Amino acid sequence: MTEPTGLKSWITTVDHKRIGKLYFWTAFCFFLVGGIEALLIRSQLAQPNGHIVDARTYNELFTMHGTTMIFLALMPLSVAFFNFIVPLQIGARDVAFPRLNAFSYWVFLLGGIFMNVSWFVGPLFHAGRLSVAPNGGWFGYANLTERQYSIGPNIDFWLLGLQILGVSSLAGGFNFVITILNLRAPGMKMMRLPVFTWMTLVTSFLLITAFPVITVALAFLMFDRFFGTNFYQLSAGGDPVLWQHLFWIFGHPEVYILILPAMGVVSEVLPTFSRKPLFGYTVVVYSGILIAFMGWGVWSHHMFSVGLGPIADAVFSSTTMLIAIPTGVKIFNWIATLWGGQIRFDTPLLFAVGFIAMFIIGGLSGVTHASPPADLQQTDTYYVVAHIHYVLFGGTVLGLFAGMYYWWPKMTGRLLSETLGKIHFWGMLIGMNIAFFPMHFIGLLGMPRRVYTYSPDLGVSTMNLVSTIGAFLIAVSMLVFIWNVIRTRTKGKIAGDNPWQGATLEWATSSPPAVYNFAQIPTVHSRLPLWNEPESVAQKAPSGHIHVPDGSWWPLVSAAGLPLLATSLISGQLWLAFVAAAVLLVGIFKWGFEPFEV
Amino acid sequence: MHLAVVDCEPTACYLLGAFSRPTRTIASVHRHYRLIQRWIPGLLLLAVVALGACAGPFPQTTLHPKSDLGFAIDHLFTGIFGWAVGVFVVVEGLLVYALFRFRAKPGAAAPHPTHGHTALEIAWTLAPVLILVMVAVPTIRTIFATQAPAPAGSLKIEVIGHQWWWEYRYPDQGVVTANELHLPVGRTIALDLTSNDVIHSFWIPAIAAKRDVVPGHVNHIVFKADTVGEYMGQCAEFCGDSHANMRLRAFVETDSAFNAWVANQKQPPVEPQPNTLQATGKNAFAHGACIACHTIQGVSAGMIGPNLTHLASRTTIAGATYPDDSLDLALWVNHAPQRKPGSVMMDMNLQPADLQAIVAYLMSLK
Numbered sequence: 001m002t003e004p005t006g007l008k009s010w011i012t013t014v015d016h017k018r019i020g021k022l023y024f025w026t027a028f029c030f031f032l033v034g035g036i037e038a039l040l041i042r043s044q045l046a047q048p049n050g051h052i053v054d055a056r057t058y059n060e061l062f063t064m065h066g067t068t069m070i071f072l073a074l075m076p077l078s079v080a081f082f083n084f085i086v087p088l089q090i091g092a093r094d095v096a097f098p099r100l101n102a103f104s105y106w107v108f109l110l111g112g113i114f115m116n117v118s119w120f121v122g123p124l125f126h127a128g129r130l131s132v133a134p135n136g137g138w139f140g141y142a143n144l145t146e147r148q149y150s151i152g153p154n155i156d157f158w159l160l161g162l163q164i165l166g167v168s169s170l171a172g173g174f175n176f177v178i179t180i181l182n183l184r185a186p187g188m189k190m191m192r193l194p195v196f197t198w199m200t201l202v203t204s205f206l207l208i209t210a211f212p213v214i215t216v217a218l219a220f221l222m223f224d225r226f227f228g229t230n231f232y233q234l235s236a237g238g239d240p241v242l243w244q245h246l247f248w249i250f251g252h253p254e255v256y257i258l259i260l261p262a263m264g265v266v267s268e269v270l271p272t273f274s275r276k277p278l279f280g281y282t283v284v285v286y287s288g289i290l291i292a293f294m295g296w297g298v299w300s301h302h303m304f305s306v307g308l309g310p311i312a313d314a315v316f317s318s319t320t321m322l323i324a325i326p327t328g329v330k331i332f333n334w335i336a337t338l339w340g341g342q343i344r345f346d347t348p349l350l351f352a353v354g355f356i357a358m359f360i361i362g363g364l365s366g367v368t369h370a371s372p373p374a375d376l377q378q379t380d381t382y383y384v385v386a387h388i389h390y391v392l393f394g395g396t397v398l399g400l401f402a403g404m405y406y407w408w409p410k411m412t413g414r415l416l417s418e419t420l421g422k423i424h425f426w427g428m429l430i431g432m433n434i435a436f437f438p439m440h441f442i443g444l445l446g447m448p449r450r451v452y453t454y455s456p457d458l459g460v461s462t463m464n465l466v467s468t469i470g471a472f473l474i475a476v477s478m479l480v481f482i483w484n485v486i487r488t489r490t491k492g493k494i495a496g497d498n499p500w501q502g503a504t505l506e507w508a509t510s511s512p513p514a515v516y517n518f519a520q521i522p523t524v525h526s527r528l529p530l531w532n533e534p535e536s537v538a539q540k541a542p543s544g545h546i547h548v549p550d551g552s553w554w555p556l557v558s559a560a561g562l563p564l565l566a567t568s569l570i571s572g573q574l575w576l577a578f579v580a581a582a583v584l585l586v587g588i589f590k591w592g593f594e595p596f597e598v
Numbered sequence: 599m600h601l602a603v604v605d606c607e608p609t610a611c612y613l614l615g616a617f618s619r620p621t622r623t624i625a626s627v628h629r630h631y632r633l634i635q636r637w638i639p640g641l642l643l644l645a646v647v648a649l650g651a652c653a654g655p656f657p658q659t660t661l662h663p664k665s666d667l668g669f670a671i672d673h674l675f676t677g678i679f680g681w682a683v684g685v686f687v688v689v690e691g692l693l694v695y696a697l698f699r700f701r702a703k704p705g706a707a708a709p710h711p712t713h714g715h716t717a718l719e720i721a722w723t724l725a726p727v728l729i730l731v732m733v734a735v736p737t738i739r740t741i742f743a744t745q746a747p748a749p750a751g752s753l754k755i756e757v758i759g760h761q762w763w764w765e766y767r768y769p770d771q772g773v774v775t776a777n778e779l780h781l782p783v784g785r786t787i788a789l790d791l792t793s794n795d796v797i798h799s800f801w802i803p804a805i806a807a808k809r810d811v812v813p814g815h816v817n818h819i820v821f822k823a824d825t826v827g828e829y830m831g832q833c834a835e836f837c838g839d840s841h842a843n844m845r846l847r848a849f850v851e852t853d854s855a856f857n858a859w860v861a862n863q864k865q866p867p868v869e870p871q872p873n874t875l876q877a878t879g880k881n882a883f884a885h886g887a888c889i890a891c892h893t894i895q896g897v898s899a900g901m902i903g904p905n906l907t908h909l910a911s912r913t914t915i916a917g918a919t920y921p922d923d924s925l926d927l928a929l930w931v932n933h934a935p936q937r938k939p940g941s942v943m944m945d946m947n948l949q950p951a952d953l954q955a956i957v958a959y960l961m962s963l964k
Contacts, residue, residue, distance in 0.1 A: 055839050055939035137836050143813065144796040144838055149761075234814040240797060241812060274700065280714040305799055305810045305834075307817035310745040314738045321730045325723060332722040333714075335692050341709045342702040353697060360689050364682040367730075371737040373744055374675040376807035377660040380799060380834040446658025446803045448834045451842035457830070459656045 003515050004551075012551030014098035015515060019105050020084030021411065026109050027076035032478070033116070034068035037061045039475055042435070046468040048456040058452035059135040060154070064116075066138030067158065070258065071165050072112045074392065077400050078261035079104075082176055082200045084411055088506035089194045091185025091524065093517050096178040098549050099591060100171050106559035107168035114563040115161030118154065125153050134158030137450060139251070140221070142232030142243035147225045153570055156225065159218045160566035166211045166218075167562060173207030176200055185505070187524040191285070194504040194527075195278060198285050199264030202292045203257050209296075210253035217246035226569060241306060248299035256295045258392060259359075260288055262399025263330060266352045269402050270334055272502045273349035274341025277528055280333040287326035294323045304372040305379050313372040320370040327363055331356060346500070347421030351402035354429050358394025362387055365440065380450075383443025389436040398428070401481075408488070409495030413511045416492060420484035427477030434470025438463040497539075503528035508537045516546040552594055558587030657830045658803050664829065664850070665805035667744055667821035674740045678733050685729065744807075748788035748820040755779070757791045759798035759811035761837060762844035762938065763904055763917040773863040774893075776904030777918040779848040781805075782856040783826050789819040796838060802831030802848045810835055823850040832918075839940025845918040859911075867894050867907045868962050879959025882952045891943070894963070903943060910963045916941075928957045 003009075010018060041061050044050040053061065083101065087094055095101050118133045125132055135154045136145040145155045180193070180201045193201075220231035221243070230236030232243050271278045278284060300308060300316040308316075334356055343349065365387040369375040378384055401424075409415045442460045443449075454460070498507035507530050509517055522529070522537040529537045561584025568576035656662075663672045700709075748754075757779075758765040766775050779802075781787055791800050793813040801808035805823045833844035851859065870876030880897065883889070889898035895907040909915070912922050916938050920926040932953060934943040948956065 055842065059836075059839065059841075141797060141836070144836070149796050149838060239814060241815070274709070275702075276709045277711050277713055279712060280719055283714065283719050305808050306812065307810060307815060310741045313741050313745070317737055317741070318734055321734055324730060325726045328726040329719070329723055331689060332718075335689070335696055336712075336715075336718065338693075338696040338700060340712065341700050342706055343697060343700050344702045353693070356693060357690060360686065360693075364686055367733065368675065368678050368682060371674060371678055371733060371740075373671045373737065373740040373807070374678060376809070377671055377675070377803060379808065380836075381660075444660050445656045446660060446830070448801070448832060450836040451832075453842045455845075458658050 009551060011556060012102075012553055014094070014102050014549050014552060014555070016083045016087050016094050016098065016101060017411070017513060017515075017517075019101050020080050020082075022105050023076050023080035023083055023108070024411075026105075026112070027073050027080060030068055030072035030112055031074075031077065034065050034073050035475060035478065037065040037068065039471055041065060042468040042471040044452060045454070045464050047465065048454050048458075048461050050453060053452070055452045056129070056135065057131065059137075059450075060119075060131055060133040062450055063134045063137050063158070064119075067115070067134065067162075068112075069392070070138060070254070071162065072108075072115075074258050074396050074400070075169070076108055078203070078258075078396075079108075079172055081196070081261065081265070081400075081403050081407065082172070082204075085407060085506055086176065086180065086197050086200050087183070088410070088509060088513060088517055089197045089504050090180060090183060090188055091505050091518060091522050092179065092183035093521075093546070093548065095175050096183055097175050099552050099555050099594075100175050102552065103555035103559055104168045104172040104175065106556045107164060107171070107562055110559055110563045111161050111164030111168060114164060114566060115157055118157035127152055132157065134161075139247055140243075141240070141247075142221060142224075143234065143240040145221060145225075145243075146232060148233075155221075156570045159221050159225070160570060163215065163218050163222070164562045164566060166215050169207045169211050173204040173211070176204040177208065180204070185518075185521050185524055188505075191282065192524060192527045195267035195281065195284055195288075196261070196264035199260045199267070199288055202288050203260045206253045206257050206260075206292055206295070210250045210257065213246055214250035214254075217243060217250065220246075222569075241303075244303050244306060245299065248302040249296070251302060252299045253292070253295045255391075256292055258396050259399075260292065262355060262396045262403075263288065265399050265403040265406070266334060266355050268502075268504065269348045269352040269406050270337045271528075272406075272500050273346060273352075274338050274343045275501070276337055276341040277503075277531075278333070279336035279339070280329075281527065284330055284333050287329045290326040291323060294319065294326070298323060301370060301372075301375070304369075304375045317370055317372050321367065324363065324367055324370070331360060331363075346405075347416070347418055347425060348402045348406035348500070350422065350425045351398050351405060354425065355395055355398040355402060358390050358398060358429075358432070362390030362394055365390065378443060380448055381443035382439040382447050382449055385449050386436050386439035386443060389432070389439070393432050393436065401425075401428070406500065407506075409499045410506055410509075410511050410513070412488070412492075413495055414488050414492030415495045415499055416484050416488050420480055420487070424477050424480045424484065427480060428474055431470050431473030431475075431477055435467050435474060436470070438467045438470075442467070498530065501530075503531040505529060505537060508539060510539070516542070516548050519543075519546070552591065554587050554591035554594060556587075558584055558591060561585075561587060657828075658832070660803040660807075663804060664825040664827065665821045665823045667807060667819070668803075668805055670740055670744055671807055674736055677736060681729055681733060744820075745818075746820070748818070749786055752786040752788040752820065753782065754788050754790065757789050757800055757811065759791070759793040759795070759800070759833070759837070759844075761795050761940070761942070762833070762840040764800070764833075764844070764846050765794075765904065768860070771860045771864070773860055774905045775863060775908065775912070777846050777914060778912045779846065780856055780859045781823055781848060781850050782853050783823055783850050785853075786820060786822045791817040791819065797835050798833045798837045798844065799835035800831070800846075801834040802829050802846065804829045805848060805850065806831070808834045823848075826850050826852060830918075840917070840938045843917050843919045843938045845914075847914060847918050862911060862964070863908055865908075866896055868964055870959060870962060875955050875958040876962045877959075879955035879957070882948075882956050883959055886948075886952075886956070887946065888956070906960060906963060908963055910961050922961075924957050924961055927960060928953055931956065 040053060044052045044058055119131045122130045122132045132152050132154050134157055136150055180197055223229040224231050230238040232238050232240045267278055267284055297319045298316060300312055301320045304313055369378045405416055405421055442463050445460050447454055447458055447460050495511045497511055519542040520540045526532040561580050564580030564583060568580055663669045754769060756767040764777050766779055791809055791811045793811045798811040799808045800811050806819045806821050809817045809819045827850055829848045831846045833841060870880050884897050889900055891900040891902035893899050893905045915922045915927060916930055930937055931946050932948055933945055934941045935945055
C-alpha cells in the first residue's frame with residue numbers, strides 16, 4: 001500500500017497524520033507572525049516615547065499578537081499533536097470522522113487568513129491607511145468594540161474571524177471526544193490511556209463547552225454592530241459588563257485549553273526520559289479533569305476591578321485559589337516521576353523541565369493576583385503580562401517544544417539535532433526570563449499594559465530595554481530551531497521506530513507511520529505496553545486489505561463557504577451571502593452523499 | 599514640581615537577585631556544558647543593569663503606598679509574596695535537586711518502577727491547602743475592609759472618564775476640574791466613578807488602587823491619603839487609540855492648601871485687562887470653535903472637553919500628558935490629533951496671531 005503524493009493528495013487528504021502536519025506548519029507560520037508582532041511591540045517599548053509605530057498600529061499589533069498566539073498558534077499547535085499522536089497512542093487507524101477533521105483544518109486556515117487579510121485591505125474600506133487590523137484587544141471589551149467607538153471594519157474582522165475559528169474548534173473537539181471514547185484498541189481501558197490522550201480528551205470537552213459561550217458573546221456583538229441591537233449598549237438598557245462575563249466564562253476555560261495539552265506532553269516526556277512510569281498516574285489524570293471543571297467557576301477573577309462587590313470578589317478569589325491545589329499536585333507528581341529515575345538530558349526533557357520550572361513561577365504570580373485587593377494593583381499592568389507569559393510561553397510554548405523534539409522523529413522519521421536543540425532550549429529559556437521577568441517590576445512600578453508609549457518619568461525605561469533584548473534573544477533561538485528543522489530534513493539522524501525508548505503505543509509503529517498506522521491493531525494489557533509487553537504490541541505483517549478512507553474535496557469546499565459568508569457581511573454584498581451559502585450547502589450535501597469506498 | 603521620590607523596594611531588588619535562579623541552577627546540572635558557562639556572565643551583567651535601574655525614582659510605584667488603602671493592599675501582597683517565595687524556593691529546589699541527583703549514570707540498573715504513593719499524594723494535596731488558607735483569610739478580610747462604604751463626612755468627588763481625559767466634580771464644593779485631583783491629607787476621600795463613553799480604569803498606584811470606570815455603573819474607591827505630595831496615575835483599562843495618554847495627577851495637600859485651592863477654583867475666571875493680548879484671546883475664544891466643547895464660566899458652556907475656567911492653575915494639559923506651558927498649549931490647540939492620537943479635538947488651524955492670543959488668555963486663567 002503506497003501513499004499518494006502531490007499537491008492534490010495534500011489538499012484532499014483525510015489522513016490524520018497529514019492533517020496533523022498541515023496543522024503544525026500552518027500554526028507554526030502563525031506563531032512566527034505572532035512573534036514578529038511581539039518584536040515590533042517590544043521595539044516600540046524599548047525606549048520611552050518610542051516612534052517605531054504609531055498608536056493605532058501599536059493597538060493593532062498587541063490585539064493581533066494576543067489573538068494570533070492564542071487562536072492561530074498555540075491552540076492549533078496542540079491540535080497538530082492531537083491529530084498526529086492521539087490515534088497512534090490509542091491504537092486507531094484514524095480519527096472517528098476523518099473528513100470532519102479535514103474540515104476543521106481548512107476552516108482554521110481560512111479563518112486565520114481572513115483575520116490577517118485585514119492588515120492589507122485598508123484602501124478597500126477607504127480607511128486612509130493600509131491596515132484595518134483588529135484593534136480592540138484580544139479580549140475585545142464592549143462597549144469600546146461597539147460601532148459607536150470602533151467605526152471601521154477592524155473589529156468586524158476580529159469577531160467574524162473568531163466566529164469562523166470557533167467552528168473549527170467545535171468540530172475538532174467533537175471529533176477527538178468521539179475518537180478517544182470509541183476508537184481505542186482492544187484492552188486500552190480509560191485508565192490505560194496515555195496522559196497526553198487524557199488531556200486531549202479533557203481539552204476537547206472544554207472546547208465543545210467553552211466555544212459556544214464565546215460564540216453567543218460574539219453573535220451579540222455582531223448583532224449590535226451590524227443590525228443595531230443593544231446587547232452591550234448602555235443607551236438602550238444593555239450593559240458592557242455582560243460582555244466581560246460571557247467573554248471570561250469562555251476565557252478562563254480557554255486558559256486550560258491552552259495549558260492542559262502541554263501538561264499532557266510533559267507527562268509523556270518525563271517518564272520516557274527518567275525511565276520510570278509517571279508517578280501517581282491516576283492523580284495526575286484526575287487533577288487534569290478537576291482543573292477543567294474548576295476552570296468554569298473562576299471567570300470573575302479577570303474582573304476583580306470591575307466592581308462586582310465584596311461577596312463576589314471573596315467567592316471567586318476562593319475558587320481561584322482552589323485551582324492551585326490540583327495544579328500543585330501535578331507539579332509534585334512530575335517531580336516525583338523524576339525522583340529516583342535515570343534522567344537522560346535530551347532536548348525533549350530539557351523543554352519539559354523548563355516547562356515545570358517556568359510554570360511554577362507563573363503559577364505563583366497567579367496566586368498573588370487571585371487575591372482581589374492585591375490584584376487591584378496588578379491587573380492591567382505589566383505584572384500580569386509577566387504572569388501570562390510565564391504560563392503561556394514558559395508553560396505552553398516550552399511544553400509544545402518538548403512535544404516537537406519528542407515526536408519529531410515519529411512524525412518525520414528523523415531526529416532533530418541535539419546540539420542545535422540544546423542551543424535552542426537555553427537561548428529560549430534565558431531569553432524568556434530576560435524578556436518577561438523584568439515585566440513583574442515594570443508592572444509593580446506602575447506601567448499599565450496595552451500602552452503604545454510611556455513617560456521616561458516612570459523610571460522603567462532601562463527595564464523595558466532589557467525586556468526587549470530578551471525578546472530578540474528568543475527570536476534568535478527560534479532561528480536556531482528553524483535551522484535545525486531545515487538541516488534535519490536531509491542530515492538528521494534516522495530515528496527508527498522508538499528512538500527514545502518510549503512506552504506508549506505510538507512508538508510501536510514505524511517512523512513515520514504507514515498510512516494505516518498499525519498493520520494489525522494491537523491488543524494492550526497495560527498502561528505502558530512497550531515497556532511491559534513489547535511482544536504483544538510488536539508490529540506484524542498486514543493481514544489482508546486495510547481500509548483507509550479516500551481523499552475528499554468537500555471538506556475544503558464546505559470550509560470555503562464560511563469566510564465567504566463573513567466577507568459578504570463585512571463588504572455589505574448581499575449576493576455574496578447567497579453564493580457563500582450555496583458553496584457551504586453544496587459542500588455539505590456532496591460530502592454527505594460521497595460514497596465511503598470508491 | 600515635586601514628585602514623590604521613592605527608593606527601590608527591597609523585596610523587588612531581592613527578586614531581581616533571583617532573576618537568573620531557575621536557569622542557573624538547572625545549568626549547574628550540566629556544569630560541563632560549555633555554552634552555559636558563557637551565558638552566566640551575561641546574565642549577571644543583565645541583573646546588574648536591572649539592579650541599576652532600581653535607583654528610581656518611581657513616581658507610579660505600587661510598592662510605596664501613601665494611603666490606608668494602599669497600605670492594606672501592600673501589607674496583604676507582602677504576605678502572599680512571602681509565601682510565594684517560600685514555595686518557589688522549596689519546589690524549584692526539589693526539582694533542581696532531583697535533576698542533579700538522578701541524572702543517568704552509565705551502566706546503572708533500571709530505576710525502580712514506582713507508580714505512586716498515597717500518603718505522599720495526600721501530603722502534597724494538604725500542604726497547598728494550608729498555605730492557601732493562610733493566603734485566603736487575610737485576603738477576604740482585606741476585601742471587606744477595603745470595600746466598606748465611606749463614613750459620613752468623607753470628601754465626595756465624582757470622577758468621570760472620557761476618551762481620553764478625566765473630569766472631576768466636587769459636588770459639596772461646587773468645583774469642576776480635569777486630570778489633576780486635589781485632595782486634603784488625612785481626610786477620607788470617597789470617589790464615585792463612572793464613564794461618559796467606554797470603560798476606563800482609575801488608578802493612582804500610591805494612594806488609590808485601580809477600579810474600573812464603567813458607563814452606567816457607579817464604582818467607589820474609599821481611601822485616606824496620609825502624605826502630602828504629588829502622585830502620578832493613569833488609566834489602566836484599554837480604552838482606544840490614546841489609552842496611553844490618559845494620565846492623571848493627584849496633589850495631596852494640607853487642609854489649608856486644599857481650602858485655598860477650592861477657594862480659587864470657585865472664583866470666576868480671571869478677566870483680562872482691556873486692550874491686552876489676553877483680551878484679544880478671550881474675544882477669539884468666545885467667537886471661535888472652542889466654545890462648542892469647553893466651558894469657561896461666564897464665557898462658554900461646552901460640555902465635551904475639559905472645563906478651562908482655571909486651566910492655568912493646572913500643571914498639565916491633554917490628559918496630564920504634556921506640561922501646561924505656552925508652547926505645549928499652542929502645539930495642542932493647533933495639532934491635537936498629532937499630540938494625542940484619536941483626539942476628539944481637531945487641528946484648530948488658527949492663524950499665528952489668534953493662536954498666540956488664545957494661548958495667552960488660557961495661560962492667564964489661574
